[in-house]
Amino acid sequence: MTEPLRLSKRMSELGLCSRREADEWIARGWVRVDGVVVSELGSKVLPHQKVTVERQAAAEQSKRVTVLVHKPIGFVSGQAEDGYRPAVVLVTPENRWEEDRAPMRFHPTQLRSLVPAGRLDIDSTGLLVLTQDGRIAKQLVGEDGKVEKEYLVRVEYTRPGRLPDADLKRLNFGMTMDGKKLKPAQVRWQNDDQLRFVLQEGRKRQIRRMCEMVGLRVLGLKRVRIGGVALGDLPQGQWRYLGADEQF
Template structure:
């Protein structure tokens, strides 16, 4: 016997919406189960039941924007803390990249519920995604995400000689953090003092801590790619819209 599950959870599993969006749509009468409108929050469905949404829901979803920003040092990803400004404060017309060719027009309402899909440390720079779209947030930071994130990391070796190959192998696989093994990573030298890290997880200050374990000191860290979306030539402190043809 298959257990019934919450309609909003099932909609999220099917990729129709985020759970919060689903609850909004259910309350507005925009969701049908097997052709019948379901407007009671907390309603449950069986996995085989057919869920459809009204056109208004799709139209509302398509208005939700996703913004890419090249975050400078000194800005936090999310809420303001310790006197530091959040990256969202950079999203204003004068900071929009002149080469952004998206048709989207900036409007202050886009700043409402624009949340970071992932974090980037205050002393790191590079690609940060802010989105109003729950589906994108789930794709990038949901518990089952396997989206790659690529970083360029400038380092100094704090021990005599140079980093042994065995320690480079450890950075790729074999380190533990907070009592758990890290997922395999792709770490390789770009040049004498710069490594490329490609990760599928993002524990707090993970790259800096990994480097510390093998005697490397991080002197600069820049995120250059999330999934298939690259930072490219976007200047530091500027932003652009995610284009309709781009997918993480």
């Protein structure tokens, strides 16, 4: 017999919301299982049971914002650490890109639960996603995520000559990190001292460590795209809203 699952987990699997949102909606009486309201946290359901949410939940979710930041070097992605400021401090009315066409107006409540969907190292720059929407967070940082992330990486070869083609192939496929095989990547030369990386995963300092394995030193790293959303002309240190017509 199929095992029952926690209702919040099942809602997350169905793409309705994040687990945290699910618990909030269950407590508010906004969730039905086979047409019956379930308001007890920790409730379980079978996979074949029909889970629906009330209109209030959808309305609440539609108010949640997602922000794209061009993170400069020296800011951390998440919580403040070691005296460094988190990227969320850049999300102010003054720092909003003047060419942002989104109809939304900034309000301080949009900063509540605005969390990074994925990391970008303190010494890296480029596109960082901050979101209140658990569905987007799950899509970008979930274990089964398949969203591509694209980077421009300025490098210096620390060995004599140029990087051998065999090592470029290794960067594309065949590397192991922390005892686990890396997913295939797309790595090619952009110009004489810059590589373009496209990854479907984001282990801690992954690109820098990959480069070290083949004798490359990273001099600069910039994330220019996440899925279908590009950094584009967004100036460094500024932000804009994710448009209604944009999808990762």
